[in-house]
Amino acid sequence: MxxxxxxxxxxxxxxxxxxxxxxxxxxxxxxxxxxxxxxxxxxxxxxxxxxxxxxxxxxxxxxxxxxxxxxxxxxxxxxxxxxxxxxxxxxxxxxxxxxxxxxxxxxxxxxxxLVTKKNFYLPVQEYAFLRRKKYFKGRKSTVKTAQYLEFREVFAQKDILEFIRNNFKGLEKESDMDFFIQYLLFLDAKKQLKMFGSYYEENLTNVAVLINNENYFSLLGLLNNEPLKNHNGASFLIDRILDLNIETKAFNFMGGSIRGIEVFFKSFGSDLQEYHVIQNSKKDIIKNWLKFS
CATH class of the missing domain: 3.40.630 (Aminopeptidase)
Incomplete structure (x- = not known):
């Protein structure tokens, strides 16, 4: 019941x-x-x-x-x-x-x-094996060429939050961006926020925003500084995070329905995890209501 x-x-x-x-x-x-x-x-x-x-x-x-x-x-x-x-x-x-x-x-x-959506996930495993056997050839090469970048943990301070605000894509409303920043501060207060940045000559090229759970990281955002995108900071960041953590923490890429993003996530050797969804338009809801009213 x-x-x-x-x-x-x-x-x-x-x-x-x-x-x-x-x-x-x-x-x-x-x-x-x-x-x-x-x-x-x-x-x-x-x-x-x-x-x-x-x-x-x-x-x-x-x-x-x-x-x-x-x-x-x-x-x-x-x-x-x-x-x-x-x-x-x-x-x-x-x-x-x-x-x-x-x-x-x-x-x-x-x-x-039911309809499904895609998610990509890396279980706990040996990093050396992951990179050697599961990374796509092109991803290995990209990561290797970006080793001159500097890896740092960053925090929910004014400059980093401003970088996130200026470079986050996919949110149409300013109010949604405000809510995202509030969400980061909520996670930070719960000690569940981890952020890492890649730097080129003291210039921030990328930021990875992670939810820090007990047994796994979840990728909440991977932001690019567009003028510095050619430095491949996104690949560098994900690889370094995996290098430091994948032997003790799993990694959840959090989505991948867009083709380019799906390929990027898969290129690190991640496994597909599909989940079921129900989707209806507001017009469908109104039609159904009128049908039974």
Whole structure:
């Protein structure tokens, strides 16, 4: 039996216990993270919190719309999970909510065929083997030619945040960029932010922004100083981060649906991890509402 639980009625002790003991646990399902990224969310619960599914939403005049928060990649079902249970969650979601977009996590499989998105991931392994056997030939060469760059850890200070603001691509609204900076400060306060920069003659060429989880890094952003792009700082940074960490921490590239980005991530020997998504346009939602109203 799936139960819909409003935020104020969630038993967070049971929720946290379910999350902590789940094979699917990720950064996004943590209460504090969801509270920051989503103004509104509630929960679907199977049994006595044997499995849970966070549902972020926005309120419109006539609708409550399920919508993945900005900078949140994967949610889905956590805890006791198999295709039968997952299918119950999926049916309940489709029946009881107007879904614009919702992303499950890569552990969630379904009987129903759903659209998938791509993510790329490197498990813990020996760096020398990774670079020798799994890097694409062209990536090895690019990394080798960029060794004159200087690698430094950088911090959420005014100059670095300004570099991020000026070079981050893909955000259309100024308010979204403001929220991203707030997100970095939120992660920094939680001691979950790591940033590294590459320098050429004291000029910052690139910054890698990472979420620092206990067992893995997640790449939140890889920013280029366009006039200095020819120095291949992006390749240099990823390689150096892997060199220093991949034997103790896995590396999550966080996406890769755009062809050029997919090839870049794959060139470091990463594994494909596909995750299921539901996507509808607002027009689809209105048509469906009119059909059954």
């Amino acid at each position: 799936i139960e819909r639980v409003k935020y104020q009625d969630i038993d967070f002790k049971k929720y946290n216990n379910c999350i902590e003991n789940s094979a699917q646990k990720n950064f996004y399902c943590e209460k504090e993270t969801l509270d920051f990224l989503s103004k509104n969310w509630e929960l679907l619960v199977f049994g006595d919190y044997e499995a849970v599914m966070p549902i972020p939403f926005v309120k419109k005049t006539f609708f409550k719309l399920v919508l993945m928060p900005l900078f949140c990649q994967q949610l889905g079902i956590f805890g006791k999970s198999d295709k039968v249970i997952n299918e119950k969650f999926l049916k309940f979601l489709k029946t009881n909510y107007n879904v614009i977009n919702y992303s499950f996590n890569f552990h969630n499989d379904f009987e129903t065929e």
